[in-house]
Amino acid sequence: MPAEKQQEQRDKRPQDTEDVQPDQEVVEQGDEIKEDLDQLLDEIDEILEEDSEEFVENYIQRGGE
Amino acid sequence: MTVPTIMGTETEFGISVKNARDPDPVAASTLVVNIYKDRGIKGITWDYDQESPLMDARGFVSEGETDIPDQENNSLINDVLVNGGRYYVDHAHPEYCTPECTNARDLVKYEKAGELILDLSRLAAQELLPTNQEVIIYKNNSDYKGHSYGAHENYLMSRNVPFQDIVDGLTPFLVTRQPITGSGKVGAENGAAETDYQISQRADFFETEVGLSTMVARPIINTRDEPHADEMLYRRLHVIVGDSNMSEFSIYLKVGITSIVLQLIEKGVVADQFKLFDPVSAIKTVSRDLSCKEPLALEDGRRWTPIEIQREYLELAHEHLSTADRSQGVQDVMERWEFVLDRLDEDPMSLDRHLDWVIKKRLLDAYLQRHRLTHSDHQIRMLDLQYHDLRPSRGLYARLVKNGRVERLLKHEEIVQAINNPPVDTRAYFRGMCLQKYPNEVHSASWNSMIFCTDDSSLDKILMDRPHFGTQEMTGDLLKDCTAAELVQAILTSNH
Numbered sequence: 001m002p003a004e005k006q007q008e009q010r011d012k013r014p015q016d017t018e019d020v021q022p023d024q025e026v027v028e029q030g031d032e033i034k035e036d037l038d039q040l041l042d043e044i045d046e047i048l049e050e051d052s053e054e055f056v057e058n059y060i061q062r063g064g065e
Numbered sequence: 066m067t068v069p070t071i072m073g074t075e076t077e078f079g080i081s082v083k084n085a086r087d088p089d090p091v092a093a094s095t096l097v098v099n100i101y102k103d104r105g106i107k108g109i110t111w112d113y114d115q116e117s118p119l120m121d122a123r124g125f126v127s128e129g130e131t132d133i134p135d136q137e138n139n140s141l142i143n144d145v146l147v148n149g150g151r152y153y154v155d156h157a158h159p160e161y162c163t164p165e166c167t168n169a170r171d172l173v174k175y176e177k178a179g180e181l182i183l184d185l186s187r188l189a190a191q192e193l194l195p196t197n198q199e200v201i202i203y204k205n206n207s208d209y210k211g212h213s214y215g216a217h218e219n220y221l222m223s224r225n226v227p228f229q230d231i232v233d234g235l236t237p238f239l240v241t242r243q244p245i246t247g248s249g250k251v252g253a254e255n256g257a258a259e260t261d262y263q264i265s266q267r268a269d270f271f272e273t274e275v276g277l278s279t280m281v282a283r284p285i286i287n288t289r290d291e292p293h294a295d296e297m298l299y300r301r302l303h304v305i306v307g308d309s310n311m312s313e314f315s316i317y318l319k320v321g322i323t324s325i326v327l328q329l330i331e332k333g334v335v336a337d338q339f340k341l342f343d344p345v346s347a348i349k350t351v352s353r354d355l356s357c358k359e360p361l362a363l364e365d366g367r368r369w370t371p372i373e374i375q376r377e378y379l380e381l382a383h384e385h386l387s388t389a390d391r392s393q394g395v396q397d398v399m400e401r402w403e404f405v406l407d408r409l410d411e412d413p414m415s416l417d418r419h420l421d422w423v424i425k426k427r428l429l430d431a432y433l434q435r436h437r438l439t440h441s442d443h444q445i446r447m448l449d450l451q452y453h454d455l456r457p458s459r460g461l462y463a464r465l466v467k468n469g470r471v472e473r474l475l476k477h478e479e480i481v482q483a484i485n486n487p488p489v490d491t492r493a494y495f496r497g498m499c500l501q502k503y504p505n506e507v508h509s510a511s512w513n514s515m516i517f518c519t520d521d522s523s524l525d526k527i528l529m530d531r532p533h534f535g536t537q538e539m540t541g542d543l544l545k546d547c548t549a550a551e552l553v554q555a556i557l558t559s560n561h
Contacts, residue, residue, distance in 0.1 A: 040468060041435050044428070044448070047459050052447035055083075056209070059450060062090060062157040064077040064214030065279035065305065 067331045067390070068299060069533040070324055071221035071491060073165050074176050074316075076309055077158040077214040078183055079203035079453075082194070090157040093200060095142060096193070097186040098154050102144040109500070110136065111143040111153070112511035112526075115293065121277050122228045122290035122300065145510045147485050147500045149493025150175060152182060158214050159183060159202070164493030165512075165532050168394040169321035171488050173313050174475055178483035180204060184455045204309045205453035206266040209446060211254050213270045215279065216309035218320060220302045220327050221294065221532055231302065231327075232275055232286050234335035237363075238326050238378055239285055239306050240348045241371035243268065244357045244409050245402075246319040248308040249422030251429070251440050251449045260353045261440035262429065264422045266308045268352035274344055279305050285344055293512035295530040302327065306348075311453060311462040313474045314419045318405060321398030325382050334385045339374055340364040355426070357409045372410050379403060418472045424465065425452050495535030498544050499552075506549035519550040527556050 049055045080097070082088045113134075119127040134142060142154040149164030161179035166172040187200045194200065207213045222231070247264035257269035276284035289303045304323065310316045329335045341347050342362040350359060351371050360368035369377075379402055386395065408415050417427040429448060432438070438445055454460035457467075465471050487497030492513075499507055499515055508518040515527045529535055543555060 037431055040428075040464075040470070041431055043464060043468075044432060044461065047461075047464065048444065048451060049447055049459075053443040056443050056446045056450065058088075059079075059081055059208050060210060061079050061081075061208040061212045061214060063212045063280055064156050064158045064160075065217070 067328050068221055068223045070167050070328075071165050071532040072167075072172055072320055072324055073163045073219045074172065074320065075160060075162045075215070075217040075219070076176065076179060076204060077155055077160045077216070078455075079205055079208065079214065080157075080159060081201050081203075083199040083201060084197050091154070093190075094154045094157060094159045097183070097190045097200065097202070098144060098152055098159050099141055100189045100193070101152060101182060101186040109143075109145050109504075109507055110139040110509040111145065111151070112509045112514050112516055113139075115511040115514050117291050118289060119277070120290040122288040123275075127277050145496070145500060146182070147487070147497050148175065148178060148483055149487035149491075149497035150179065151512075152179075159186070164487050164497065165491040166488050166493075167490050167533070168392070169317050169324065169398055170394060170474065172320050173316045174479055174483045175488070176316055177313065177475065177480045180455055181480060181484055184457070187455065201459075202455045203450060203453040204311060204455060205248065205450065206309050207250065207254060207270075209250075209252060209254065209450075213254075213267060213283075215267075215305055216307050217279075218304040218307055218323060220304065220324055221292075222300050222302050222327055223331055224292075224296070224298055224300050226300075226331050228288070228300075230330055230333075230336065233337040233340055234330040235302075235326065236274065236285055236344050237339035237341050237374055238323070238335075239304070240341060240344050240351055241361070241374040242319070242322065243348070243351050244371055244413065244422075245322070245375075245405055245420065246307055246310065246315060247352065247420070247422040248310055248315070248453075249425040249449070251446055257349050258353070262355065262426060263352045264355065265348075265352040267306060268348045271306060271345060271348050285348060294532050299532075308421070309453070310421050312419065312421045312424060312471060314401075314472050315421045317474055318398065318401060321395075322378075322402050325386070325395065325398065325402075326378055328390060329378070329381050329385060332385055334381055335378070337364075339369075339377060355413065357413055372406055375402075375406055379406065418470065421462075424462075424471060425449065428452070428461065428465075489537035490533070492529045492532050492535030494537050495529065495540050495544075498540075499549075502544060503549040503552070517549055517553050519548075519553055525553045525557065527553065 080090055080093045082093050118131055119129055121127050144152040146152055151162040153160055163175035166175060183202050187202050190200050243265045248266045250263050250266045253260050253269055255269045270283050271285050272282045273284045275286045277288045285306050287303045287305045292299045292301045307319055342364050347361045357372055358370055360370050362368055382399060413423055416423045432448055452461040457463045487493045496510060506517050506519050508516045508524055513529045517525045
């Protein structure tokens with residue numbers, strides 16, 4: 001079984017069981033994911049070209065192929 | 066009848082020089098290609114005698130002029146690589162062609178090695194520029210202003226397959242593979258319907274179903290008939306409709322599943338059963354359908370979603386590929402194809418570690434939300450473009466790799482190895498090894514020829530019309546102990 005499939009089955013588990021108390025572990029995981037994403041967005045803010053308006057406007061290519 | 070699997074990709078890169086007063090993409094492309102050339106073997110030219118880009122697969126020769134450079138320019142803009150690939154200036158873009166590969170995994174490796182070659186070139190070119198200027202190279206397909214540059218795939222096929230079978234059998238597949246192969250793009254181009262975000266970088270540029278041109282009125286099926294091999298036995302299908310992918314997973318599936326479908330067409334099990342009512346319109350519909358659920362009209366009146374059509378192709382592969390057809394590599398492609406189709410059916414966003422358009426969408430959505438932006442804001446376009454930036458320090462895809470946020474199929478070391486080592490199981494091995502062993506005696510090369518100059522009086526051409534010959538197994542011993550003159554002598558004698 002490809003690793004992705006195992007992952008998929010793991011991903012499914014929380015949805016299979018309704019009406020249960022929020023699992024502390026899952027909540028913490030959710031927080032971690034959000035924190036992690038925030039960190040990535042901070043990084044993007046740092047490395048995104050500063051003068052993006054001018055940059056995007058000046059990015060002109062000739063058609064190729 | 067099916068032929069051995071041989072495939073390769075060609076990638077045209079976008080290039081820009083930051084802070085240049087009057088940026089000239091031709092000069093910038095020539096600079097990066099030429100500077101890489103200077104790192105290694107000098108003066109080997111491309112053998113244009115073997116080319117025929119105006120030959121049409123429908124059985125005629127198109128009118129027009131082919132652009133063959135003179136000797137000096139040939140050397141300036143062409144580099145034959147020691148990994149068996151080619152690196153050159155195509156119009157106003159640097160272009161990298163992988164060596165011929167026999168399987169999807171190798172092809173991903175050599176395509177990614179090309180990105181490293183471009184980045185090494187960029188670094189070297191940087192040394193020659195004023196300090197306030199910076200070369201930036203993008204592996205994408207559009208400048209968002211209506212100019213597109215390509216990512217082409219090439220597949221060896223049997224000459225016996227009628228071209229119309231390829232048109233009928235492959236068109237619906239190419240239209241519906243976009244949710245797997247798309248790199249994602251903000252906005253629309255080329256007069257196509259407005260949209261915030263679409264799956265493919267290229268879909269908006271396809272205006273006809275079949276044709277020879279790659280630059281205007283682009284066709285879904287390109288008819289260029291230039292096999293770069295024995296034309297009695299083979300054709301090379303030139304697929305121009307795909308996107309440039311950053312994700313290893315996207316490249317892998319793109320070439321892996323397309324190669325499988327072409328085998329099915331060669332076997333005659335895919336005919337016109339999936340023919341779409343209007344492929345040119347459907348390619349744009351699929352690209353805009355982020356749910357992957359919108360049904361497409363088939364010519365016979367049925368209505369199927371892109372994923373349903375892909376599943377039909379996969380089912381035919383399960384039914385008709387024999388044990389001999391299913392190498393470990395092919396089996397793996399089929400399993401991952403099924404995995405991706407299941408996920409696309411359930412929730413496309415669950416592939417945000419696998420497929421370029423989903424990875425990019427996840428990033429854009431988060432950024433939009435954080436800064437309360439819309440898709441027409443320039444920061445969002447910048448983010449889209451910068452996803453494809455090859456600089457390890459600034460490229461957003463590179464950053465995701467660094468942070469472990471995308472699935473990888475290869476180790477970095479394997480990719481580095483592929484910069485200077487050819488695949489062992491195609492004629493690229495012979496090409497690459499000759500360049501490594503006899504840099505002073507190789508005069509020029511092309512996909513199916515090597516020209517040697519072993520004395521000052523004459524040139525000897527070795528034709529390589531079988532892409533699966535010239536392997537390590539077939540030529541390794543010969544290459545080990547020979548001088549160039551002995552090699553040429555041995556091959557030319559054995560051919561007579």
